[in-house]
Amino acid sequence: MILDFHTHINPPEVVEKREEYLTCDIWFGELYGDPKARLATAEELIAEMDAAGVDMAVTFGFGWTDMGLCRMANDYVLEAVARYPDRLIGFACVNPRCGSEAVREVERCVAGSLKGIGELMPDGQGYSLDDEATMRPLVEVALAYGLPILTHTSEPVGHSYCGKGTVTPAVVYRFAQCFSQVSLICAHWGGGLPFYELMPEMRRAFGNVYYDTAASPYLYDDAIFSLAAQLVSDKILFATDYPLIAQRRFLKRVRETGLGEGELKKILGGNAKRIFGLVETVTMAESACAD
Numbered sequence: 001m002i003l004d005f006h007t008h009i010n011p012p013e014v015v016e017k018r019e020e021y022l023t024c025d026i027w028f029g030e031l032y033g034d035p036k037a038r039l040a041t042a043e044e045l046i047a048e049m050d051a052a053g054v055d056m057a058v059t060f061g062f063g064w065t066d067m068g069l070c071r072m073a074n075d076y077v078l079e080a081v082a083r084y085p086d087r088l089i090g091f092a093c094v095n096p097r098c099g100s101e102a103v104r105e106v107e108r109c110v111a112g113s114l115k116g117i118g119e120l121m122p123d124g125q126g127y128s129l130d131d132e133a134t135m136r137p138l139v140e141v142a143l144a145y146g147l148p149i150l151t152h153t154s155e156p157v158g159h160s161y162c163g164k165g166t167v168t169p170a171v172v173y174r175f176a177q178c179f180s181q182v183s184l185i186c187a188h189w190g191g192g193l194p195f196y197e198l199m200p201e202m203r204r205a206f207g208n209v210y211y212d213t214a215a216s217p218y219l220y221d222d223a224i225f226s227l228a229a230q231l232v233s234d235k236i237l238f239a240t241d242y243p244l245i246a247q248r249r250f251l252k253r254v255r256e257t258g259l260g261e262g263e264l265k266k267i268l269g270g271n272a273k274r275i276f277g278l279v280e281t282v283t284m285a286e287s288a289c290a291d
Helices: 012-016 018-022 026-032 042-052 067-083 100-111 132-145 169-178 200-205 223-232 247-255 261-276 284-290
Strands: 003-008 056-060 088-092 116-120 149-151 184-186 209-212
Touching (some): 012 018, 018 026, 042 056, 042 247, 056 067, 067 100, 132 169, 169 200, 247 261
Parallel strands (some): 003 056, 149 184, 184 209
């Protein structure tokens, strides 16, 4: 099974009327103000998955600051998951600053079959991931329903880019110290966090922390796959950040990194299956061979 752990979809209205939404949210405006920055619908994601041979994908809307817009995004994800239940795993986007309102929205989305929370956008939504008081209600509802939380993270050094933000390894470490029981998926390799797991205290704190590979070609040399696999092969989750990166192109690069078959199997889907408790089914590739 190949599972892309990080994809974005938006309602057709947002895609078609992008200009109107640019002024609704500063962070959305920063990320999508350039007309070349792609937005995709659920149908476009499924078409990309079919072309790339991706069996399943975790998908979510934008992490809006306004909870009304979050509900709009979640409604679309709920509809998409209902249309493609064997292909999409939906996450709920909420703003933790909204406290009980965010908790109620997560509960509504869980009732509609969504399986996680995210992508959190702390810088854009106006809070810090290591603010214990802000994050506790969200973590508690995640634990109550067995939901993983996926957050944007970034490296504390290197080039600047739109949406980089300040959720660096130090911030994630403080979050993990407060909330060690919740499963936390750190997007974009956790800003380099896998390498900090060489430190015994960090490894202990990060027992339930995973790392997705979203946007990796824009951030790291492909050698990061083989190097990180030596440290945390059970925690790496294949992720593209589609539509930022085409699944076909990224899969080809991952398969050319020199990873062993066992490591590839874990990274491309095995680790994700463990998070969701998925049972192995016939993959698209196997089905095609049978036909």
